[in-house]
Amino acid sequence: MKIVTDYLGEVEYTKEDIISFPDGIYGFPDSREYLLLGEMTTEFPFVWLQSTTEETLSFILTNPFLFVEKYDFNLDDDIIAKLKLEKVEDVQVFTTVIVKENIKESSINLKSPIVINRNEMIASQVVLAEDYPFKHFIFQKGTDEPC
Amino acid sequence: MLILTRKKNESIIINNDIEITILESDDGKVKIGIDAPKSVKIHRKEVFDAIIEENKQAASSKRSAENLKNLIPKK
Numbered sequence: 618m619k620i621v622t623d624y625l626g627e628v629e630y631t632k633e634d635i636i637s638f639p640d641g642i643y644g645f646p647d648s649r650e651y652l653l654l655g656e657m658t659t660e661f662p663f664v665w666l667q668s669t670t671e672e673t674l675s676f677i678l679t680n681p682f683l684f685v686e687k688y689d690f691n692l693d694d695d696i697i698a699k700l701k702l703e704k705v706e707d708v709q710v711f712t713t714v715i716v717k718e719n720i721k722e723s724s725i726n727l728k729s730p731i732v733i734n735r736n737e738m739i740a741s742q743v744v745l746a747e748d749y750p751f752k753h754f755i756f757q758k759g760t761d762e763p764c
Numbered sequence: 765m766l767i768l769t770r771k772k773n774e775s776i777i778i779n780n781d782i783e784i785t786i787l788e789s790d791d792g793k794v795k796i797g798i799d800a801p802k803s804v805k806i807h808r809k810e811v812f813d814a815i816i817e818e819n820k821q822a823a824s825s826k827r828s829a830e831n832l833k834n835l836i837p838k839k
Contacts (some may be wrong), residue, residue, distance in 0.1 A: 640805075644816035645823070647779060663832050676822050677832065695802040713822040720834045726818045744815065751814050755835050 622675065625654055635669060636738045639699065643729070643742055648674055651740070653733075657699055663714065666731065676731075678711035684725060684755055690747045692732065698742060700734040707736040715752075723754040 621627050634648050643647065655664040662683050668674035681688050688691040692702070702708060710732055712725040727749035733740040768776060775785035781801055788795035796807055807815075 642819055643812070653787075657797065660836070661833070662836060674823060676819070677825055685830070693802070699803075713819065714825065714832075714835070715818065715821045716825040716831050718833070720831065723835055724824070726815075729815045731783040742815070742819075744805075751818050 618669075619745070620652070620667065620669060620672060622654065622665070622672070624665060624675075628652070628654055628667070630669075632668075633738075636733060636740050638740050638742070640741060642676075642731075645671075645674060647671070653678075666711075666713075677714040677716060678731060679714050679725060681710065681712040681725060681727060681730065684728065685753065688727065690730075690745045690749075692743065693746075696732070696741060696743055700732065700739050701737045702734050707734050709733045709735050714755075721756045722754070723756070724754045725741075726751050727753045 618631065619627055619629050626682050634652050636653060638649050638651060645668075649670050650669045651685050652667045652669060653664050654667050655661075657664050657680060663677055663679050666676040692700075711723050712727060712728050712730045715726075717723050727745075728751045729744045730741050731740060731742050770776065770786045772786055772789060775783050775797075777783050782804060783799040785797040785799075786794065787797050800806060
């Protein structure tokens with residue numbers, strides 16, 4: 618199967634690459650299947666979450682642990698059951714990134730991360746009970762460097 | 765919108781398995797108790813709206829890798 622993206626061009630994928638979001642992503646209930654495109658490296662810690670059904674729908678995801686020192690949360694039992702999580706090694710946590718024209722206004726959403734079971738390829742956007750902000754600015758105030 | 769009047773400690777049942785009870789009401793505030801199966805997601809509307817707003821902005825973000833490179837933490 619093929620999909621055309623505006624950032625990586627044409628991408629080929631197979632059924633096995635599809636990550637299912639049984640509840641969709643908040644605000645986008647019609648897309649239930651996504652691909653993780655790109656490769657997360659230390660030089661470039663971003664991947665794209667691309668809808669397979671809506672070519673124009675994608676999100677930039679990053680590894681939140683690179684941007685915040687302490688990011689700790691518990692997953693509710695119902696989420697664990699929904700994601701069929703058995704081992705902690707299967708869990709991958711991403712946060713969505715808002716990239717602004719003025720790069721210093723860019724932020725990541727720590728309150729509702731995307732949690733993926735890489736073994737079962739099931740994912741969900743969870744809303745944490747813990748007190749994390751929807752907008753965590755990547756750049757600290759008054760500095761030119763990402764924190 | 766369906767509008768029902770309830771008194772303190774009275775409740776309504778939605779879909780056979782969700783019960784919403786009025787626990788307290790005074791001074792413009794209403795305290796509500798919700799009994800629902802674990803799989804039912806319940807959010808304060810402002811939280812729900814905030815998630816959707818963040819997602820909409822994220823989905824319309826500048827996607828170019830060039831832009832993203834500026835966001836990488838420098839160790």
